[in-house]
Amino acid sequence: MKTALRLLRLGLIGAFATFIIGVIGTGATYLYIAPQLPPIESLKEVRLQVPLRVFTRDGGLIAEFGEKRRSPLALSEIPRPMINAFLAAEDDRFFQHPGVDYHGIVRAALQLIATGEKRQGGSTITMQVARNFFLSSEKTFLRKIKEIFLALKIERELSKEEILELYLNKIYLGSRAYGVGAAAQVYYGVKTGDLSLAQVAMIAGLPKAPSRYNPIADPERATQRRNYVLGRMRSLGHISEEEYQHASNQIDDARSHGLVVEASAAYVAEMVRAEMVARYGEDAYVSGYRVITTLDPVEQKAAVSALRESLLEYDRRQGYRGAERKLTWEGESNEAGWDQILNETPVLGELVPAIVVGVEGKSASVYLGNRTYAELGWSGIEWAHPKAGRRAKDDATLSAAEVLSPGDVIRLQRTGDTWVLASIPEVEGALIAIAPRDGAITALVGGFDFARSKFNRAVQAERQPGSSLKPFIYSAALAEGYTAASIFNDAPVVVDDPALETTWRPENYSGRFYGPTRLREALVNSRNLVSIRVLQSIGVGPAIRHLQKFGLPVDRLPRDLSLALGSATVTPLELATAYTVFANGGYKIEPFFIQRIEDMDGNPLFEADPPIVCEECEARRAATDSQAPQPLPPSAAPEAAAEADQPRLAPRVLDAQNAYLMYTMMRDVIRRGTGRRALALGRSDIAGKTGTTNDQHDAWFSGFNAHRVAIAWVGYDNVRSLGERETGSRAALPIWIRFMERALANTPEAVLEQPPGLISARIDAETGLLARANAPNAVFELFSEGQLPERAPETVTTTQHSDTPQRTPQREVSEQLF
Structure with a gap:
């Protein structure tokens, strides 16, 4: 009896000593480990690595950039069956334990004693959160101890719901999917709320071994794991026997689902990606930025379709390769x-x-x-x-x-x-559309397919614009005092220019000469020789200074007469920007493609504030500036503040009369000139100009109305001829027509409003002089006030062919003539 009591006493002493040693050891371990534990406050402000997403202006997804696929969800957005499935599979005592499941740890210890192997075991959801956010996944005792202490610390500072939300958004579920939102999309192409019970269980079975139980890589093993999860849900009372039988007998239909892209705009997506990296560095890929572009989804779809259809049409004309x-x-x-x-x-x-x-x-x-x-x-x-x-x-x-x-x-x-x-076309092309009143790029395609070539021809290809540059030369002539009725001789030109190293004998595309020609008719029919004489008469220097107002790159404008035929180099974006000046009545806008940048939570980080065309605002500002400033009473302060918050106004760079005259001249290009194919649109508000370079290396069409400017270009990357008769009218204009047909569908006509200061008069079609009442070939022409020509004589003799341009003789008038 005494022996038994002595043994009991020794046992109690030993147990107490072990307990004290354990407490001391645990305390010492904590004191050693605690300084190494990260602050839990960072979890409250955790920023999940969410990819960069790019959208159209109405929220349609264009692209996603980032290695990790993640769609963060609030816990309230995650269906209850999904939560129950994860708890059943990973931690059914989650809401009971303090962050560490001692039963699981005991099981892991017994396994170590029995097998002598260190294996992961007893990990709760909280411990997985600790590991995934702060620790490595190496299987060592030290890491496990850190994990336990950190889990206890997390449980003290975060609620169970906060921990579960972090877990369900952070956990890796295979196939680059992080979190349940991304997994639902990657494996089944739906949102979490649209998953079936069987699909929920399949996803919940993935954390244990995402590669081994991947339903795409190994459907059989994944199905076994799914059924295990379903069985656990049944035993815990989350689902009935009937639900279990139905779900476990379903054939899984998991497959790899790409992003549900709602707009094909890879070239714009790449422009956004480069801009975001320039702004935010590598954080752009992981911070969940949302970029809303200026792209109109209808116009973008029309642009892609129009370019591809037309390039394939061109390719068929060249024959099967x-x-x-x-x-x-x-x-x-x-x-x-x-x-x-x-x-x-x-x-x-x-x-x-x-x-x-x-x-x-x-x-x-x-x-x-x-x-x-x-x-x-x-x-x-x-x-x-x-x-x-x-x-x-x-x-x-x-x-x-x-x-x-x-x-x-x-x-x-x-x-x-x-x-x-x-066949995949060897030829390439580009199309860009811009809203002329604020510069928003509404559609952009930089090539046949981004997957074939990432070179963005819409913004990077510097090509000769050919006759597309002529409207700017003619606008310069109007600015120098010429009129649309001014006469220039369409006759042979020989230029002996040392800069060209040879004698230059330019020709019209037809090879013919047409004699004295009015400026309007020369543009309508794209007469090369008249364009050269126009440039000769106004001078290359003044012409370049005029072109600079449109934003055309001065450093790429030649300082010789070849400028008249478009020997400069421009990108489609630069040319489109220049044409907006004609489309908006004379204002210089700044093209842009990013409307807004938001953070992961939808808070705005950037909002575009482009200078806009606003004639009413300009008039109000002019009226205000003309009045002497008066002291404001206190009650007027809010209104004054509101007036100070006026929109940025685009500067006027071309007078309204010049812009409108050029619009009417280019409208005639479509009505009866080289752009006649565009009449198929059945609209009277469109204007434009074809462009073809030497040997048909480049084909262009630049067109617009008051609502939209669009530029189409076709050519080979390794510059070579497009082929006989492959002009701007044949190769590029069909792209523009196809695009505008869809972009302007159900859109009312947007004709530019005629500004004050213009006079319409009947002129003699041959001389450009005011026509007499009985003139058989009289036509109407527009003139700026003070620039009306003289009256034609009673008898007109044969016009002398002179190389000197004839400024239409002018006389002062005080009334409008018809």
Whole structure:
């Protein structure tokens, strides 16, 4: 008995000593570890690594930049079944324990004793938060001890709900998805609220081993893990037996879902990315910035479609270049091998890769991948035949075998319900649209497909504008006192300029000469020789100073007469910006593409404040400036403050009369000149100018109304001819027409308003002088006040061809003539 009592006493003493040593050891460990623990306050202001997102002006997603896919959600936005699934899978006692589940730790310790191996075990959700935010994932005793102390510290300073929200947004769930919001999109293409119970359980099973249980990489193992989670939910009472049976029997449909991009604008997205990195450095990729651009989704879609359709149309005119690749054909089906080849051939410009597997008569069988075949009929092949257009469509001697062979890797374009043979165009192009009253870029396409070439031709390609530059030369002539009725001789010009190192003999595109020509008619018909004489008469220096007002790059404007034919180099953006001066009545705006920048929570960090065209504001300001300042009573102070908060006004750089005259001249370009194809739009408010450079290296169309300016360009990156007759009217204008047809649909006509100070008068079409009452060839022309020409004589003799431009003789008038 005494022995038993002695042993009991020794046992109690030993236990107490062990307890004291444990407490001392724990305290000592805490004192050693505590200084190394990070402050929990940082968790309250934690900034999850959320990618940069770019949107259209109405909130449609354009692009996302950043390595981690994350869509942060408030706990209230996460469905209860999702929360229950994670608790069942990871920590069913989360709301009971203080951050450390001692039962789990005991299990891990027993496993260590039994196996001698260190394995992760007993990790609660709070401990996972501690590890994911502050610690590494290495499996050491020291890290585990830090994790325990840090979890206890987190539990003291954050609520359970705050911890759970951090966890569900931070946890890595495979396939670059961080948090449940991103996982729902990546695996199932939906928001968390739209997930089924089976899908919820699948995602909840991922934290244990995201790679091993990935439903895309290993569906069988992932399904086993999903069913385990469902079983845990059933045993905990979160779901019924019936729900368990239904969910566990479902076939999982997880697959990789890309971003749901609502606007195809990769070139603009890259412009935004570069700008954001310039502003915020590498933080731009992880701070959750939201950039709202100025892009109009309807116009952007129209721009992409118009450019691609027109470049493909041009490419077909050049003839079929053959298969993209030729495979060794053995005549046997090899779908696995074909799939690999097609998977390595990306879709470009919506042109789908396919393999020809059979040719018979006037049709071909093609393989599209994933065990899908299609029939390519003669209507989709005929254009590529060497004799297309020269032989009857029903000529039985023509066959598909003269175009295609089995083993050809080709491209197909979907048109309605049929496929059409296509090729990736070698030619490139660009289109940009700008709102002329504030400079907002509403559409921009920098090439056929960003995936093929990231070079943004809309803002980076410096190309010769050709005749697209002539309106600025003619505007300079108006500024120097010439009128739209001034006569210039369309006759041969020989320029012996040392700067050109040779004698220059420019010609009109037609090769013909037209004699004395009014300025308006010269622009309407794009007469090169008249343009040179205009520049000769006003001088290269004054012309360059005038062009500078439009924002054209002075350092790229040649100081010789070739400037008259557009030998300068400009980007489509620069040319579009210059044309806005004509479209808005004479004001210089600043183009911009970022409307607003917000932080992750939607708080504004930047708001565009461009100078705008506002005639009413300008008039009010002028009226205010003309009045002597008067002292304001105290009650007027708020109004004064409101007036001080006026919008920034774009400066006037061209007088309103000049801008309007140029608008009417370019409107005639479309009505009866080189831009007549645009009449297909059925609008009377549009104006523009074609542009073609020497040997058809570049084709342009620059057009506008008061609502929108759009510039289309076509050319090869490695400068070469577009081909015979591939002018601005044929190669570029169709892009502009297709775009404007959709961009201006259901939009009322926006004709520029005629400013005061202009007079309409009947003139003789040949001489430019005021016409007499019985003149048979009289036309109406607009003149600035004080610039009306003299009356034509009773009998007009044959006009002498002179190289000296004839300023229309003017006389003063006090009334408007008709």
